[in-house]
Amino acid sequence: MTDPGPDSSAPRRAVLPRSSPKLVTGLALITAIILFGVTGPLFAGDPDAINDIGLTPPGGGHVLGTTQMGQDVLAQIAYATRGSLYIGVLVGVMATVLSALFGIVGSYAGGVVDEAFSLFSNVMLVIPGLPLVIVISAFVPPEQRGAWTIAVVLAITGWAGSARVLRAQTLTLRNREYVLAARVAGEPAWRIITVEILPNLLPLLASQFVFSVIAAILSEAGLSFLGLGASNSSTLGTMLYYAQNGFALQRGAWWWFAPPGLIIALFGCGLALINFSIDEITNPKLRAVPRRIRRPRREPAPVGRPSQDVVVSVRNLSVTYGNTVRAVKDVSLEVRRGEILGLAGESGSGKTTLAYAINRLHRPPAEVTAGSVTFHHRDGGDTDMLALPSGELRAFRWSQMSVVFQGAMNSLNPVMTIRAQLEDVLTTHRPQLSRSDRRARCARALELVGVDPARLRSYPHELSGGMRQRVMIAMAMLLDPQVMIMDEPTSALDVVVQRGILREILRLRDELGFGIVLITHDLPLLLEVSDRIAVMLGGEIVECAAAEEILARPRHPYTRRLLESFPSLTGERGAFVRTGEATGGAR
């Protein structure tokens, strides 16, 4: 129950040995408490032996002191821990079986059964558990209230949460290929559930079991503390009940009431720590990433303006991920005013990392280790991007250089309207604008990219993919920046929409005159639209030349290989975007 299970996937098993201090602490706590509960009663004396040294503080013959009746607290705790663990495991098993029944079977069956099971679980979930348990146990006469009765009541009131989690997971599993294949092959449902689905749910079942155990121990303790626990059984809760009724607190007998609670707390904490480490293993995002704050080595100082039409100069830039992977190696590059600079290369070649580093959008563990990025303003004056303090960097971003991101489907905040997301650019960068001016500018920006300004009131999920991408482009142009970085701006869209948007970008570039860094793996597209193309391979720019030059006389072998992999390039289809004849005016 402490292990994610023998059926956990291979990569997880490979990660598990890299144990964190949290996991070790958690495992040690749990092991110690279970050992204590299982073996403790064998060594401890009679927990109920009464003698006349009531309420002795710890020390001497009684390591943890005595109760009001002179019983040895340590012996009582040993038996109580065993009792609590027993009930916890009983409830854990029953609740897990119930939740599996309602969660897995229901969602596998689907249809009315699923609806009914799911409604039932949700109803059980919102009805407050402990009051229900109290009412049920109050109706059972004390002499019939054994550990099993309590366990059954706790299981009945405690399975619903896990059932919901299991249902969600089963729903995703039942549509996997291997499950569908087994169905097509005509395997019976019980076999598909036990052979194909259950093994994949084991890690989840294990963690739900762990949660039911700790919840049961806590609830049982609460119930016993209220005097409603299992009669003639000793648990940590009953100990606390007697301590409370023996006025342990008022008499300052901390050794009587503190240890039972502490054991429950440490047990819960141990399970939480283990669960925490399992979470971190399955979801690497949650792992702690140390923030490195290191100034880049500035060997090449920021450069002066090479010529009037250069807007960004990148010199010998290197970006590494956590000291080991050099994603961008010693890259030098210039972006000119009003040009489209294509950045080509396969995925992992460092295109995106390079583009982000220009605007300092790279995140730890990525860091710039060498080089310089200089921005040359339209009206004179240069900015050393890597030295810009954070406040000025924020002011610079978007107003001089905006970005349209890869997979723009998710670039818009799902819980804010389009208007709010456009307007917050203006409220941040142009605070002097009046409300009506802001609105007018946002509406105009949308019109510019061919989106109905009525869409300002919409939320992102109400727009199609192409429309969202147009909104992003409108947003990128809102402040009339000098450079726009576009990272695969159209690759998630279908071809017709893609071409329509690219035509729009070209038109706007001609109209407004911003420079574009266009990142894509789609070389034919770059050859059509860009003025110059830089080809990246393994973090380096292997070739940078005018688009026609690249097409006619590629110098680097990798460029040639890239060109050869697109057979259609030998034909005469290059006019596709610029004339738009094949798209028939489709947007």
Added chain:
Amino acid sequence: MRYYLRKFGFYLAALWAAVTLNFFIPRMMPGDPVSILMAKLQQRGGSVNPEARRAYELLLGTDTGEPLTKQYLSYLGNMLHGDFGISVSAYPVPVSEVIATSLPWTVVLVGIATVLSVLVGAGLGMVVGWRRGTWLDSLVPATTVLAAVPYFWLALVLVAVFGSALGWFPLIGGYDVDFTPGWNLDFLGSAVHHGILPALTIVISSVGGWLLGLRNMMVSTLSEDYVLTATAKGLPNRRVMIWYAARNAALPSIAGFAISLGFVVAGSIVTEQVFSYPGIGSKLLEAVQNNDYALMQGIFLVTTVAVLGANLVVDLLYGVIDPRTRAGGNA
């Protein structure tokens, strides 16, 4: 619109389930609660008129030979009128009156404690998630320890330290009996003074869950494209953190509110017992100890209605916060 209708329908179903459970539990359990109740009542010198006896029979079930469906319908009728019978432990006060005097204590205590815990927990979780990789990360395991501590034990420790040892706060009760309950400063001041330790217990025990939930979601949300976009837009850090990251990260926590509230309600019942707080939790236990089944069932129902109501409010709020849930109606 369909979203709201579905929610209302669901809570109606849950309410019906709770009322029905309440009807069947005493009938399925061993023992004859009505006779116990009658005996108790006579002990206290209460006269048993046929009308009162009938109300108890409907509530608790006894072998009167009447068909179950008829009993059930009459029972539903009584529930609709708020007629839960007469309390034995507070004879001859009706159950509804006992509940009416104790409910406000619990609602105010649990309400304020929950709101505080959500604000503090979610706020801390937001900052800890945002500043991941700094010393703040060490807060996370610390709060899981707090979350694992049993409510009543924490209450006992708090009483021992701040009540007995330091004498800063009163040990038990909801207000100083020297003052008359009402809208006067003395009484309110003493109620607040008495409420601090119970509220602190609830806040400390439940704050960890909110912190952890929001922190983990925050970390996941920070790698979303829209957060990167917001950073690239040059928005102030606070705006990115609250409006782009936290607003999205909070959605699962809000959706899981029902479960958290269940824990808080359970914890507050036990906490009230430790503090002898004059709320509904203490009354429930008093009812249990005195075999006051009518009061017990009334309290269970009222608690359920309150919890369902709170969940409904949160669900309606969720519809406002996440526009995607409303989409069903527009499409």
